[in-house]
Amino acid sequence: MTVQKQIKEYITAQPEPKRSEMQELHGMILALMPDCKLWFLDGKDEKGKIVSNPNIGYGSQTSEYANGKTREFYQIGVSANTTGISVYIMGVEDKKYLAQTFGRDLGKASVTGYCIKFKTLANIKVDVLKAAIQYGIGQTNIPH
Template sequence: MTLEGQINRYLESIPEPKQTDMRRLHGAILEMNPGCKLWFLDGKDETGKVVSNPNIGYGTLIKKYAGGKIKEFYQAGISANSTGLSVYIMGIDDKKYLQERYARTIGKASITGYCIKFKALKDIDLAILKAAIKDCMEQTRA
C-alpha cells in the first residue's frame, strides 16, 4: 500500500469528530509545507508490538547523537489519542520553548517539551497552533 493509502486508511479509522479535526490538521500542515516529506508510523515496533499511537509526520529532521549515529525523523507529527489529538514538534533543544512561547495564547491545550495535546480543534486557536508548527519547522529545517 502506498504511503498516502496508509495515511488515508489511518484517517478513516479515527472516529468522528476526531477524524474531521485530524483531516483539517493534515491539510493545514500540508498547505504550510507543500512538497514536504510525509511519514506514517503505525505505532508498532519491529516485532509488531503496539508501542504508540499511529502518527503522520511531516518534513525531515536530521538528528545527530553523541556517539556519531545519525537518524532521520519527521519535524512535526499528528496523532489521535484516547482523549483527543497530539501535535509533536521534534528537534527543538529548548524543552521550555513551546510552553513559554505558545501556552498563554493557544487555548485549552497541555504543552510539554515537544507535544501540544488538546481535546478538539474547537478548544484551541488554530492560527496559533499553525504558527507554532511553522516556527519550529523553520528552526529545524534540514
C-alpha cells in the same frame, strides 16, 4: 500500500469529530509544507509490538544522538490519542520554548517540550497552533 493511502486509512478510521479535525490538521500542515516527505508510523516496533499511537509525519530532519549516530525523522507529527489529538514539533532545542511562547495563548491544551495535546480544535486557537508548527519547521532548517 503507499504512505498516502496509509494516512488516508488512518484518518478515515477515526471516529467523528476527530476524523474531521485530523483531516483539517493534515490539510493545514500540507499547506505549510507542500512538498514535504510524508511518513506513517504504525506505532509498532520491529517485533510488531505496539509501543506508541500510530502517527503521521511531515518533513524530514536528521537527529543526532550522543553516541554520534544519526537518524532521519519527521519535523512535524500528528497522532490521535484516547482523549484527543497530539501534535509533535520535533527539533526544538529549548524544551521550555513551546510552552512559554505558545502555551498561554493556545487555549485548552497541554504543552510539553515537543508535544501539544488537546481534546478538540474547538478548545484551542488554531492560528496559534499554526504559528507553533511554523516555528518548528523553521528550527530544522531543512527545505520542505
